Amino acid sequence: MSLRFEITQTNGTARRGCLNTxxxxxxxxxxxxxxxxxxxxxVPQHVLEELEVQILLGNTYHLYLRPGVDLIRKLGGLHRxxxxxxxxxxxxxxxxxxxxxxxxxxxxxGVTFRSHLDGSSHFLSPEKSVEVQIGLGADIIMAFDxxxxxxxxxxxxxxxxxxxxxxxARCKKYFEEHKDEVPWSYQQSxxxxxxxSSFEFQVSRSLDRPQNSxxxxxxxxxxxxxxxxxxxxxxxxxxxxxxxxxxEIGFDGYAIGGLSVGEPRTLTREIVESTLEYLPRDKPRxxxxxxxxxxxxxxxxxxxxxxxxxxxxRAARHGLLFTSExxxxxxxxxxxxxxxxxxxxxxxxxxxxxxxxxLRHLYAAxxxxxxxxxxxxxxxxxxxTMRRVRxxx
Ligand SMILES: [Zn+2]
Numbered sequence: 001m002s003l004r005f006e007i008t009q010t011n012g013t014a015r016r017g018c019l020n021t022x023x024x025x026x027x028x029x030x031x032x033x034x035x036x037x038x039x040x041x042x043v044p045q046h047v048l049e050e051l052e053v054q055i056l057l058g059n060t061y062h063l064y065l066r067p068g069v070d071l072i073r074k075l076g077g078l079h080r081x082x083x084x085x086x087x088x089x090x091x092x093x094x095x096x097x098x099x100x101x102x103x104x105x106x107x108x109x110g111v112t113f114r115s116h117l118d119g120s121s122h123f124l125s126p127e128k129s130v131e132v133q134i135g136l137g138a139d140i141i142m143a144f145d146x147x148x149x150x151x152x153x154x155x156x157x158x159x160x161x162x163x164x165x166x167x168x169a170r171c172k173k174y175f176e177e178h179k180d181e182v183p184w185s186y187q188q189s190x191x192x193x194x195x196x197s198s199f200e201f202q203v204s205r206s207l208d209r210p211q212n213s214x215x216x217x218x219x220x221x222x223x224x225x226x227x228x229x230x231x232x233x234x235x236x237x238x239x240x241x242x243x244x245x246x247x248e249i250g251f252d253g254y255a256i257g258g259l260s261v262g263e264p265r266t267l268t269r270e271i272v273e274s275t276l277e278y279l280p281r282d283k284p285r286x287x288x289x290x291x292x293x294x295x296x297x298x299x300x301x302x303x304x305x306x307x308x309x310x311x312x313x314r315a316a317r318h319g320l321l322f323t324s325e326x327x328x329x330x331x332x333x334x335x336x337x338x339x340x341x342x343x344x345x346x347x348x349x350x351x352x353x354x355x356x357x358x359l360r361h362l363y364a365a366x367x368x369x370x371x372x373x374x375x376x377x378x379x380x381x382x383x384x385t386m387r388r389v390r391x392x393x
Pocket of ligand 1: 342343346347348349350351352377380
């Protein structure tokens with residue numbers, strides 16, 4: 001078993017279902033919080049569990065550079081390293097290589113780049129990306145693709161799409177040959193027995209689901225799932241071709257990549273809608289890197305299962321909070337004596353306990369707690385948005 005996807009309800013184009021991963025169920029449609037460096041900035045794992053997060057996203061580029069995949073593999077993989085017993089998805093590293101690193105050079109083999117941390121030189125290829133992602137051991141891993149920039153000339157979009165397709169086939173081949181190397185056997189880990197038992201304790205305590213008791217055998221007999229990524233820029237015909245040829249290679253799920261790269265939002269939606277027509281109905285569909293609460297609800301209704309975005313967590317750290325009454329910039333002086341909750345309609349712990357005045361003070365004083373509380377609220381708001389969408393399907 002790697003990933004079992006079941007659709008339990010449909011309503012128009014929307015689908016409600018469950019991704020059964022080796023590390024537990026993920027109810028879909030789902031918003032996946034981004035845990036870039038094996039942490040959702042400012043929020044401990046037990047709080048993520050309280051928020052009912054079922055799947056986290058980790059960034060391969062960051063974890064590959066620091067602390068390094070060899071270390072994480074030796075310590076039993078990412079789940080164990082960060083003490084997160086539920087599902088994880090890692091991206092391929094491609095997007096960050098293109099957006100963060102300096103002096104990158106792309107050729108048929110892969111991408112040579114310099115680390116944004118210390119300038120050291122590295123090489124990522126389809127094989128290397130899958131090797132690193134197997135070492136990290138997420139439940140769902142992504143093919144290494146080239147995210148085509150926007151705007152781009154027609155020839156550039158086609159060439160980039162063709163490169164992504166050749167890389168997708170190489171990812172799939174490497175994955176099939178190496179998928180048994182995933183570091184999920186807890187007993188063989190280098191971590192001492194005490195850590196093992198506390199981990200298991202946490203697994204069984206924190207997850208309220210029937211497969212708790214045989215969590216280990218679940219992971220021992222299972223492998224990761226590999227998703228392909230559809231590219232093709234803003235060209236509908238190329239998106240169709242990319243979808244069809246990616247499906248031909250054959251993946252456990254399909255992502256729509258290369259969107260939210262500066263194009264108008266109406267165009268994003270058009271491309272998502274037209275691409276969805278060509279994706280298999282019995283496989284999960286993942287829209288990468290979107291969006292606002294309104295957008296993720298709208299995409300879920302179109303038939304997207306999975307979404308991720310740094311917006312709720314990044315905005316929170318800048319004092320920008322999403323509420324049922326619209327966006328609030330908590331730094332504004334108008335909140336200095338405001339004793340009302342951040343969002344009167346939100347049932348998160350932050351809104352239950354603290355006033356806008358206190359949150360505004362924490363932010364103005366640059367207190368660490370400001371980032372923690374703001375992030376908890378924004379994540380709750382995003383997760384609650386998706387909960388409502390699921391219930392409406
Ligand atoms: Zn709240």
